Amino acid sequence: MTTLRLRGDLWMGTAPLIRDLALDLPASRWSGLLGPSGVGKSTLARLVAGLPGPYRLEGAICPEDGKPLQGRVAMMAQEGQLLPWADCVQNVTIGARLRGVRPDVTRARALLAQVGLKGLERRRPAALSGGQRQRVALARVLMEDCPIVVLDEPFSALDTLTRLAMQDLAASLLQGRTVILITHDPLEAIRLSDQAYLLGPDGAEVLNLPASPVPRDYTAPETLAAQAQMLARLHRVESETCAG
Numbered sequence: 001m002t003t004l005r006l007r008g009d010l011w012m013g014t015a016p017l018i019r020d021l022a023l024d025l026p027a028s029r030w031s032g033l034l035g036p037s038g039v040g041k042s043t044l045a046r047l048v049a050g051l052p053g054p055y056r057l058e059g060a061i062c063p064e065d066g067k068p069l070q071g072r073v074a075m076m077a078q079e080g081q082l083l084p085w086a087d088c089v090q091n092v093t094i095g096a097r098l099r100g101v102r103p104d105v106t107r108a109r110a111l112l113a114q115v116g117l118k119g120l121e122r123r124r125p126a127a128l129s130g131g132q133r134q135r136v137a138l139a140r141v142l143m144e145d146c147p148i149v150v151l152d153e154p155f156s157a158l159d160t161l162t163r164l165a166m167q168d169l170a171a172s173l174l175q176g177r178t179v180i181l182i183t184h185d186p187l188e189a190i191r192l193s194d195q196a197y198l199l200g201p202d203g204a205e206v207l208n209l210p211a212s213p214v215p216r217d218y219t220a221p222e223t224l225a226a227q228a229q230m231l232a233r234l235h236r237v238e239s240e241t242c243a244g
């Protein structure tokens with residue numbers, strides 16, 4: 001496990017997105033990233049995951065252990081991005097098949113059972129609920145078994161109760177990994193994050209979180225107080241960004 005240090009200016013084509021980024025993403029901890037729409041959260045997620053795009057970082061992402069990031073990051077996106085023609089097992093094993101490696105179907109089935117999908121292994125995404133599809137996406141992330149996991153608004157399309165259940169499941173199954181959670185939802189950030197940053201065009205600022213351990217109880221007064229405080233902070237930033 002390794003801490004990631006990200007420093008620099010994030011650009012989209014010729015336009016600056018975020019200047020003076022300074023993020024420390026500690027090993028084996030969840031770091032929440034919030035910010036106004038369009039600030040560059042998903043771009044940052046793609047950058048860490050090493051996905052291609054018309055963006056660049058003038059700076060560097062430095063794993064503290066000095067080893068390259070390549071091959072050590074798995075990503076789970078909103079809506080899961082499952083292959084519609086493939087069943088659950090095929091979706092979970094897609095990484096191996098793309099790499100031309102024989103997929104470990106036994107392990108895929110075990111992971112699908114772990115995320116609560118035993119008996120549904122042969123279903124395609126269209127025959128699953130939104131929550132079940134995100135469970136498949138989570139199993140796929142676990143299948144990749146990477147020490148660093150980027151979650152880009154993974155539960156935002158789910159209803160509130162399903163979202164809470166998925167948060168608990170992800171918190172339990174991704175324990176020990178370095179997780180970067182991109183979310184619009186202050187409650188989600190507060191429930192799951194060991195630390196959280198608010199992103200703006202001029203950099204990142206650290207957000208206050210309760211001292212209690214994660215995943216935090218959504219009914220606890222300190223969780224609710226932090227949620228109200230974070231919502232107010234986000235609202236101010238959103239207004240400033242629109243006015244600017």
Ligand SMILES: Nc1ncnc2c1ncn2[C@@H]1O[C@H](COP(=O)(O)OP(=O)(O)OP(=O)(O)O)[C@@H](O)[C@H]1O
Binds near residue numbers: 013039042
């Ligand atoms: N492929 C692309 N080509 C050009 N511009 C892009 C591309 N992808 C994103 N952008 C622009 O870059 C900016 C940052 O986009 P990004 O998706 O990272 O924002 P975000 O903070 O994740 O937004 P949201 O919260 O609405 O999902 C936006 O202005 C967006 O229009």
